[in-house]
Amino acid sequence: MGMIKRLDIPLIIQGHKLHSYFPDSKYSIRCNTLVWKGYLQPSELSSRYLIKVVYQREKHPNVYVLEPKALILAEGKTKLEHVYDSPKQHLCIYYKRAKEWDATKLIADTIIPWTSEWLLHYEYWVATGTWHGGGIH
Amino acid sequence: MLTQEENKQFSEILETLGETLDITETQYNAAVSSYKAVGEWLAKPESSLAPYKPEIRPQGSFMLGTMVRPVNEKDDLDIDLVCELTGKNPSWTQYHLKQVVGNRLKDNESYKKMLDEEGRRCWTLIYSNNANYHLDILPSLVCNGYNTVLEKAFSAKALSNDFDTLSIRITDKEQGNYFIDPVAENWMKSNPFGYAKWFFNEASIDFRKTIMLSESVNPVPKYQKEKLPLQRVVQILKRHRDMMFNGHEDKPISIIITTLATKAYKKETSIIDALISISINMENFIESRYDYDSGKFVKWIANPVNPEENYADKWVEHPQREMNFYKWIEQVKHDIPNILQQRGLQNICNEMKNPFGEQVITKTFSMLGERSFNLRQSGSMGMNTGSGILSSVGTVNTRPHNFHGND
Secondary structure: OHHHHHHOOOHHHHHHHHHHHOOOOEEEEEOOEEEEEEEEOOOOOOOOEEEEEEEEOOOOOEEEEEEOOOOOOOOOOOOOOOEEEOOOOEEOOOOHHHOOOOOOOOHHHOHHHHHHHHHHHHHHHHHHOOOOOOOOO | OOOHHHHHHHHHHHHHHHHHHOOOHHHHHHHHHHHHHHHHHHHOOOOOOHHHOOEEEEOHHHHHOOOOOOOOOOOOEEEEEEEEEEOOOOOOOHHHHHHHHHHHHHOOHHHHHHEOOOOOOOEEEEOOOOOOEEEEEEEEEEOOOHHHHHHHHOOOOOOOOOHHHHOEEEOOOOOOOOOOOOOHHHOEEEOHHHHHHHHHHHHOOOOHHHHHHHHHOOOOOOOOOOOOHHHHHHHHHHHHHHHHOOOOOOOOOHHHHHHHHHHHOOOOOOHHHHHHHHHHHHHHHOEEEEEOOOOEEEEEOEEOOEEEEEOOHHHOOOHHHHHHHHHHHHHHHHHHHHHHOOOOHHHHHHHHHHHHOHHHHHHHHHHHHHHHHHHHHOOOOEEOOOOOOEEOOOOEEOOOOOOOOOO
């Protein structure tokens, strides 16, 4: 256990790395919780989305789309694809049980590109009515 | 107005749209083997045409690589072919030449059943429903050694623009001398291969691509999956026309769209640049010429390989066609900038559905979505820092993961 803990990346490093990738973004660390807010645009012709990542130490990071709210749904659909909570726009971007992410990984190098990819496939989903981004239901 | 990267992504969308509009390799190969079989039947030793070495070669959009699938998927593709005879019996008139080809087709029980009513210049073979195409066969007369002339003209090194040597003689039921004149020099001239040479000269953007030129006159050309920017733009414009005038007889005709687009093309390598400049400039290539017979100016869209032929000659009789052409080009000039100013792939997609058809646009964006997914799966997708933009050149590699289920 102890060894694994030592490999965990401290919140301050997670926050710093996020800010170095996205200099216009903001983050804060309070009560063992990192909150990052920044804009992501998944492709040259895509819209921009305001994203919030909430990461409490020893928990999984939670990713929300803050803007636009509410995200438009694909025609005939009643909720977003691959979310924990559609109204809260709380995204499911990786498979927890497969341990695709753990605290030894940088959020900036994993969660963020995955979020951008979610946004890209969100746009294709609204465009076509079909989710083309793969994943597990 | 567009950044280089935006331009690239729009071009990718239009390229994918072009792929969606194009006939499939399977359809293409089926059509080729059908007309090859017709050619072999015409050339059999026992055929009365055998001495004239009949050869079937594609012409028109099939040869130019600008075919588009019909808006209604149940409609047939028109495949335009030339049936070349080298020489003829000296006593034959246009009527005879047309009939010997028709009669030889009728000697074959299946072709006999497939033959449509005789056309003005062509014989049409209608294939079964699941083949979904028909062959328009234009009987024609070519000079001795025509094959060699063609090959030379279409070789990559050909510099001469002597299109006239490529012209052929055709039959036309509406010509006054149709039944009486055996002198081929008095028959109507047509130059589909001269036109094709002109088109490919204008369309080619580098030496490598001129391979397509020599391939195009091959009687059995290989399917070209990759297309030149001009070919894609012509496909996109024709589709826009088809959506706007589905089946209407006074729609702008393909030869006018192809000719004006080619004249307006300035060898742009990006599809989107080409589409923008062509849609703005193509109407400037419509001339006004004074017609001595009527004492009026008429609109003139010159055949590039025969300036005396006016592709817009029917506009005088059918003013609706001229009006429709200008209505169409105005609509293109409205739709293209409207699409280009959208941001958000879902919004771009949405604005493309009306002008190009909901089904093909949905398919286009589905293909793009799948391509992005495959790029990430292959490990080649990266994210740009600062923006979050994903592409094959992004610096932060997008590692394997799976989007998870709902709740």
